[in-house]
Amino acid sequence: MRAWQGLLRGFRRSGPARADCPVVGAESELLLRVLCHEFRTPVSTLASVTRALTDDRRPLSGDERRALNELARDQAGHLQNLLRDAASSTNALLLATRPEATTVPLGKILRGVALLVPDHRRRIRVTRRAGACPVPELRTRQVLVNLVDNALRHGPTGGQVGVYAALRRGGLRILVTDEGWLQPALFEAIRRPAPGAGTSGLGLWIVRQLVTADRGRMRVLRLHPRGVALEILLPGGPPTG
Template sequence: MRGRHGLRGLLRGFRRAHPKRGEDGASAPTDPELLLRVLCHEFRTPVSTLTSLTRALADDRRELTGADRREITRLARDQAVHLQALLRHATAGTRALVVPGAPEEAAPLAGILREVAALVPAHRRRARATRRAAACPVPAGRTRQVLVNLVENALRHGPADGQIGLYASVRRTGLSLLVTDEGRVDGALLEALRRPEPAAGMSGLGLWIVRQLVAADGGTVHVHRLRPRGVALEVRLPVLSPAC
């Protein structure tokens, strides 16, 4: 996960959600308390991922191949870069955090799906993308952060041993990204998807961040009940290339 793009995307989302302007016409600084809560939230993913990766390396019961070790090392490096970026921007101060970043680079969805799917233990993972969807270019940082937050949400709130799915396809409505788990649609989830502003504390903050990032790209977030059980969160994004 490339931290600099995810953080820039978050900040662009804040400006979209909080378009207030000062007397001189410049954008007003983002709420420092909200920024602090978002930074704390975003720290959870790389820290928990690094914990899982180091646990895998230290597990004597599992024999790792050279390819396994290279993949774990690469993922650990990316998470460390993400943490460094968060720390650098946090210590720069609130005003530095609202400086617009460079335009978001696009990348094929396939690589992002592989990175995010690796966060789910193999025995719980279900991932599939159509050839058209896999080749679609997407805003790399924002899309990665959206999927990471949704997968982490499924890991945190779904059944401990439940299956987690990550699916992508191209439909008439655009690019469809689905993250599923074997939990249920409840009032807290529906409220988090409707709330115009984040609630106090950390509850629902990840979904609020997802909505800001998706909205920045002209997309929408939807929830579906699955049968016989389960919940799916669907992100619909405009298609950026006629080749999709």
């Protein structure tokens, strides 16, 4: 399954087109909304990477600098793909497919994603086995960047943002947390079979499609005494060989 085809399938499950709403026009409208949303995350990510690389108050280690450079490269590539796909056709959601991403250890992705969160707000806990677990590189990075960006934007200002990963029976469990209040709209956003109007909840709908493409599941958890966690469950296990 390819990412954009999954998005289009999710849209088509919303029901048959009405006579006054042709499928082609509806697909083009969805494409525009998806692109508008998907541009926001890489742009804000590149801004965060730039700030981290130029912040003289906190010198970066060589590994941190390499991780940020890799993240910037991948997000710039994601923007290029979005632009190419948007320009290719009015049916770009159907045509804009990319080959299955290569797999890399989860820890390689998390090094750069975690640095998007300021030091004093960051909480990371990844077991050694989870960090070594192979995951699809492009989709997993985009899922985690979207969820971390979502936590930074919607969680309380100055609140802690956490990323946790461990291997459990049946697969890999990843949590992205913030200290906000759990809202009913969050449940609705990850359960709806098709995207709603506008961009509200669109990011989580996209994340769910990407997770589903890798045979994974997504759910919302309430933390105590306060906080929200987005949980990703992916099939997988420790590397072999």
